[in-house]
Amino acid sequence: MVPYLAFLAVTVACPHTADDLLDNYFTIFPHGNRNAAAHRWASAVLDCASELTHAEITSLFAAFCPVTGSPLLDEPTRTRYLHPAFGWGHLRTLAGYTPHAGVLVHCCPPILCDAVDFLHVDTKAVTDSTGIEASYRFVVIGDPCVNAETNANGQILRGSRGNTSSLATKAPDVTCAQGRLERATLSDHGGVIIGMHHDAAPGLTVSGNADHEAQEYCEAHSARGDQRSMGAIFREVASLNPLGSEAHADRRSAEDDRLRQRKARSHLFASLGLH
Secondary structure, eight states, rough: OOSOOOOOOOOOOOOSSSSHHHHTHHHHTTTTTTTOOOHHHHHHHHOOOOOHHHHHHHHHHHHHOOTTTTTTGGGGEEEEEESSSSSSSOOEEEETTTOEEEEEEEETTHHHHHHHHEEEEEEEEEEOOSSSSEEEEEEOOOOOOOOBBBBBTBOOOOSTOOOOHHHHHHHTTEEETTTTTOOBBBTTOOEEEEEEEEEOOOTTTOOEEEEHHHHHHHHHHHHHHGSSSHHHHHHHHHHTTTTSSHHHHHHHHHHHHHHHHHHHHHHHHHHOOOO
């Protein structure tokens, strides 16, 4: 099972199709609200990776929007944009990871702007049903629960960017426990996985090229005010602890220290013949 940050596991019948995934909706989202909670979709798939083929894993990651969390059950509901390795429309990477061109599947064109503003790309090793381990590229955000003010249910009380309305109402399935996002799977460098950075396969039909078509659109979209967009709630959540911020850097340093301590203990036990 892929490690995640929830303290209690959620039992999900392992999905093999987009319809299977949707059948688990109210298990994945206990409050019935997927707003800005695509990390729960991602963890539901990754928890079941050992029972899925490579094709099923990539297909399931095309079945939801990483920004809004909207289900995308078939091709007419999916917008695919090619993000170049470099240029205006590229997605930033974590910890020196080599940039790659890739395709992001989402619900609608405005989400492209939210992606360029907030998403980073990082890797995660995943083992599929054939026993083969492969490194996948995922889109990630920072953990919004770091230093977040929450209610008794772990829901975030305030958004960011000066917005004082409660995310507990707008995104009730974005929940925290002890300063960490529940039901989140982390990438290799500590990002919260919310979707996949799909390979730009030959012959793949895309809606457009983010570098060629998006800058003017996104600048106009921003000028109109992104509060009207489907990604507005996501932007509030992602802005709480954007990747590259001091809080995220401190978190990564602490996790690196814990990893070094675990490795030191493992070496000590091995030297003593203990397992």
